[in-house]
Amino acid sequence: DSGVTQTPKHLITATGQRVTLRCSPRSGDLSVYWYQQSLDQGLQFLIQYYNGEERAKGNILERFSAQQFPDLHSELNLSSLELGDSALYFCASSFSGTGGNYGYTFGSGTRLTVV
Amino acid sequence: AQKVTQAQTEISVVEKEDVTLDCVYETRDTTYYLFWYKQPPSGELVFLIRRNSFDEQNEISGRYSWNFQKSTSSFNFTITASQVVDSAVYFCALSDSNYQLIWGAGTKLIIKP
Numbered sequence: 001d002s003g004v005t006q007t008p009k010h011l012i013t014a015t016g017q018r019v020t021l022r023c024s025p026r027s028g029d030l031s032v033y034w035y036q037q038s039l040d041q042g043l044q045f046l047i048q049y050y051n052g053e054e055r056a057k058g059n060i061l062e063r064f065s066a067q068q069f070p071d072l073h074s075e076l077n078l079s080s081l082e083l084g085d086s087a088l089y090f091c092a093s094s095f096s097g098t099g100g101n102y103g104y105t106f107g108s109g110t111r112l113t114v115v
Numbered sequence: 116a117q118k119v120t121q122a123q124t125e126i127s128v129v130e131k132e133d134v135t136l137d138c139v140y141e142t143r144d145t146t147y148y149l150f151w152y153k154q155p156p157s158g159e160l161v162f163l164i165r166r167n168s169f170d171e172q173n174e175i176s177g178r179y180s181w182n183f184q185k186s187t188s189s190f191n192f193t194i195t196a197s198q199v200v201d202s203a204v205y206f207c208a209l210s211d212s213n214y215q216l217i218w219g220a221g222t223k224l225i226i227k228p
Contacts, residue, residue: 033215043206043218056215088158092216100148100210101167106160 003027006091006107014115018079021110025072025093031055032074033094033104034066038087049074050097081114088112117142119209121219128197129227136192136222138207144168147211149183149190154204154221163205166190194224202226 003026013019025032034046036059045058049068060066063081068074078085088111092104118141128134140149151163164174166183174181178195194201204223208216 035216042220043208043216045215045217048215056213058215090160098214100165100214103162103165104150104210104216106152106162108159111158 002105002107004091004093004105004107006089006110008110009108010111010113012113012115013081015081015083017081017114018077019081019112021076021078021089021091021112023074023076023091023093023107025074025091026105029093029095029105030072031094031097032068032072033092034060034074034076035090035092036087037090037109038084043090046076048097055097078112083114086112086114117209117211117213117217119207119217119219121205121207121222123222124220125223125225127225127227130199131196133193133195134197134224136194136205136207136224138190138192138219140188140190140207140209142209142211144211147209150208150210150216151181151190151192152206152208154206156203160206163192197224197226199226199228 005024007022031050033048037043046060047066048056066076088109090109091107095102120139147168149166153161180193182191204221206221207219
């Protein structure tokens with residue numbers, strides 16, 4: 001157990017629907033990162049939050065949004081889902097907002113299947 | 116721009132052979148971090164090593180070793196006496212002043228019994 005909890009582990013939904021992925025960071029970590037792993041794009045950074053504030057954005061679609069709550073858990077909202085959104089979504093946490101120097105701890109991922 | 120290249124898409128070896136996974140990176144920053152992760156068929160990302168740009172010392176951990184060469188912007192990973200359990204996809208990644216991880220495409224390692 002890495003200490004980063006992602007729920008649900010698996011999610012199957014239909015096109016056009018909206019889903020919410022949840023991530024609880026490791027105790028003491030202030031920063032949360034979301035990554036998408038798809039067959040055609042590989043692993044890509046989506047968005048980072050640090051202590052409740054958005055810190056950086058990557059290749060995140062406008063249909064996707066995220067937030068980090070006061071208890072530091074984070075949610076990634078995916079709406080108007082398309083078949084191409086099927087992927088493994090990872091959450092990682094880090095103590096600081098500058099993750100490299102403290103490293104990253106990854107959750108086990110949420111596998112999203114859009115049918 | 117930052118970039119990580121893992122030119123080997125797939126490597127297949129017989130158990131007990133040594134195997135080296137290549138990683139070449141690009142960054143303009145002088146301070147950066149390099150990582151290797153293992154992704155077994157179960158899907159989770161398993162952390163293997165982190166190296167900062169100021170530490171070029173090679174590292175050995177059991178059957179695993181890493182060779183970091185700033186002169187060639189490479190951070191290669193060698194598994195000695197490979198085992199079937201080493202079969203997985205291995206990712207090299209870079210974290211620099213943008214803080215998030217930039218990933219290579221991964222190398223699928225198949226160890227045959």
